[in-house]
Amino acid sequence: MKTWYPEADLVIAHPKIYTVAITCDEVKQGKTDFPIIEDGGVAAKDGRIIAVGTAAEMDRYIGDNTNVIDATGKILTPGFVECHMHCKWTGEQMLNLDFNGVTSRQAILDAVAEKAANTPDGEWIEGDGWNELIWEDSQEVITRRELDEVAPNNPVILLHMSVHTIAANSLALEACGYTKDTPQPEGAEIGHYDDGELDGLLYENGALQPMLKAKPPLTDAQHLESLELIGRRLNSFGITSAIDANLNYKQMHIYNEARKQGKLSYRANLMFYLDPQFGSFEDNLRRLEEMDCVTGFGDEMLKLNGCKVTLDGITAAFTAAMSRREYRQRPGYYGDTIYTQEEIDALVCKATELGWQFGIHTIGDASEDRALHAFQEANKIRPVKELRHYLIHYQLPYEDQWPIMKELGVGVCLQPTLVSQMGEEPLFWPEQVERFQSPGLMFKNGILAGGSSDSPVVSPNPMLGMYYAITRLDETTGKTLSKGDESKVTPIEALIMWTKNSAFFSHDDDKMGSVEVGNFADLCLFDSDFVTGDVEAYRDTKVAKTILGGKVVYEG
Template identity: 30%
Template sequence: MMLKKIHLSTKKILILALVIALCMGFSSSGTLPKKLDPLAPDTVYVNGKIITMDADSSSAEAVAVKEGKIIAVGKSKDIRQLAGRSTKTVDLKGKVMLPGLIDAHSHFPSSGLVGAVYVDLNSPPVGSIEKIQDIIDVLTERSQKTTEGEWILGRGYDQTLIKEKRHPTRDDLDQVSTKHPIFLTHTSGHLAVANSAALKLAGITKDTPNPDGGTIWKDRETGEPTGVLEEGAMTLVSKHVPPASFEQNVEAVKEAVKQYTAAGVTTSIIASGSKESLINLQKYSKQGILPLRITTMGTGGGLGDVSASPGEVGGFITGFGNDMLKLGAVKMWQDGSIQGYTGYLSKPYHVPPGDDPDYRGHPLQSREKLAERVTELHKNGYQVAIHGNGDAAIDDILYAFRKAQEAFPRKDARHRIEHAQMAREDQLDEMKELGITPSFYVSHTFFWGDQHWETFMGPERAARMSPLNSAVKRGIRFSIHLDTPVTPMSPLQGVWSAVNRTARSGEVIGPEQRVTRMEALRAVTIDAAWQNFEENIKGSIEQGKYADFVILEENPLTVDPMKIKDINILETIINGDTVYKK
């Protein structure tokens, strides 16, 4: 009995002690102590130079994060007061914090396949290929490690950057092997070249007609295919290429994630995707190897092409997805690549590729067919993004968007034009009128600015490529992108090109089209978020938005403008978690 009384007394004492401790913990204002405060942030970042990218382009010193969201932004002394005993405090020590950078248009995770699945055929400054023989040599090296009869794949060659100034041919590739089928993709992704074995597998002969939207290059004297394939003709061979295995794709994702996060990217917009690629992305996400936020565009020109079975992936429909993986615009194409001579221009190329002085490239479909497809998608509420490099292609795209809006008026559709490389002033006026938003590939001024000036466009038109400042003057919101793997992932390189417009030779390509640093930074943060209807959840460091940040060693607003692309990315943070640290 005595033992029982002692036991009860002990329980009472413990309860009383807990009550006293709680009462003592209350402050005079009646709030819970920091140790028990359920509202305390998980992490506070203090003593930084925070470029918020908000509407006022304001700056701050500190930010507080809880459960992957920003809960406060302000001065260090104020943010510190929010911290509880379990809050992690990160001293930025004067380093610069920006909202996570948004890759507005690339082909994740393709860059991860280069080297492992594809032989890297890029020329300087990206790779080492300087002549046709270099291509033959690296492919021969791969062939010696490849089982006879298996495919050898390469990507990234650029005829404008090699000594011979021409595409490799089937004869060049046959020097590597006639037993291995070989298939090389041009850096633009709009041309390819195959050897004799690959052409044979595809059944391509001198009698094979050009497919819709594509061209089989043939020798003028013999009529035999040279191996070079444009646009739609590439699929005649590519459909026979075995897809990368799931294991290879997993490794590609891991490698691409390293590349993107090391560049400060927290969101990637995949500029074309299929049902199969979306299913794979879901698998990668479930495996925990995809920390990036991904928005993938669907491809096709009709609802049947872009809709998936709801039971499989939810379909390309409103409501599918989550904060890490979702569907975006429907992607279409109206022309190809200017450096591949498949861009569609209103006036001839400065130096045409053959004997025709009036050569202007070509559209991939009639403008009426394009308008029909766009109208169907627009009517059903989709955002549409159309690839258009040449100004004639952009004319067709604007015609299609106008027809769609006339038939089914819709506010704030935010239809996109991808690349918009040679957009004219009158076309920008029409974009403004129709509410069209371009995503500019302004890094062309660095990688191909010299070639556009001398060969493709000539000085006058080249100076107007990627006309960012003309868009700014009209109040047109836009993004800028790298189109990786066409060029390496580096949003800061895109910012550098937008600010400097310096070519590889050192020449400035159209100085009047340069924009300010803040305007360029907005194009990889808040304006890129707006372009995808996500301005309320990302793109700036403001209360309620995702805790997606990038920490830089130097301030892109004050550093020497020629050093912007070389600023070190120190840390990349998604949902408040570090995914990359230098």
């Protein structure tokens, strides 16, 4: 039997505390100041914060069974909250070839060749994170024939940084059943050379999913290992809670098994995915009806967050849906959404009727407008503000959308690291670049903006995300993606993005995202004060300790 003691389980003494003790409503009203406690202290009991104040005030909570951490000279923040990434997927990819940040096309081919030379014939080779926009030797994408040359005896699939494109070799295409005569999937594309033969390039989920299903499935042990791997990585970045998007039934069951076995080291909020890859529009409407539980079902470590729809693609593949301006590099072309206006309206309205929160992937302004129209229709059924429907990415913000968003309480999950490292700046018109996925404009106009990464597209490290939100630097060009400072945020606003604001999207802002009595004891300790220091130091700032529910889960 576990013995209970009256004293605190944990006391952290002498840090400088950035409490982020502020409400989301206050943030939307323009307030960004909150108490900062010098020589502070925090006490936690049974996973919750029971006292916040000065170090001297913590003495009364210390007993024989209290873990006391002397944090002299350190800063303490709430645990970071990631409001949009693919945790399970990232964990799986940690076992593959990693091409994130690789700036050479030839280096990728060489890596595949080396892997093939040490892999038994017939075994699949997977790689992730390639991005032709940052290659220095050539920006011509890798296709089937080149992959056949370096790996003739192994199926090969290489997933693009955007997670919207795959490059595959002949054996992988054969395993998937793709031929030059395979019909084009709805809302997706199977690529061909000029001579009509398959070039190995697959675009969007409708083409990707058959390939991903063709490869050997992970074992149950590998599934669980992937959640442990990503948990350790997230904890190393100070992340204590994350929204995991694009999940199907099996992946949610794996999460439940990990929870039962004590293998979850972050609070996981799961998003049920409604996509044409799982069936027709009618099938997805039925899937909503068939779900036995909705948003909020679960416990403090694992719960259902909402439904997610990918409404359009990405700019780099010309699959994002535009309306106000055509594609800069494809005159007369605007792209289109995956679901029609009538279909997305019906999905959101049905989900709203059933009590689901709804998040929509929107890259182009046409998809943003259609998503907001769907939210307006759903609001006639039930107040959207209560359910907290939101936009994911929101790449092209326009003023005429903001009154609708403020009326309905629609927030946005932004990914500054993705914007900086994707290399899409040359694809946009100059006036679009200045406000491209702009966190500063959101703060200045009363739209709640949460911090996220879209990992595995880019690193989930919040320190990088905060750096790019503050500087608006495009790493691929060296340019600043801002007109003056209007698109930038301050260091305090960046911290709010990855704490209190992000907690809003999992309905947890009343229990996490700030250092306050009654909240989860989810905390981060740092050796240096990145908030007041040189902004360039963000790139190298490391977490000293990550604390989840009053227990240390990572120590640097």
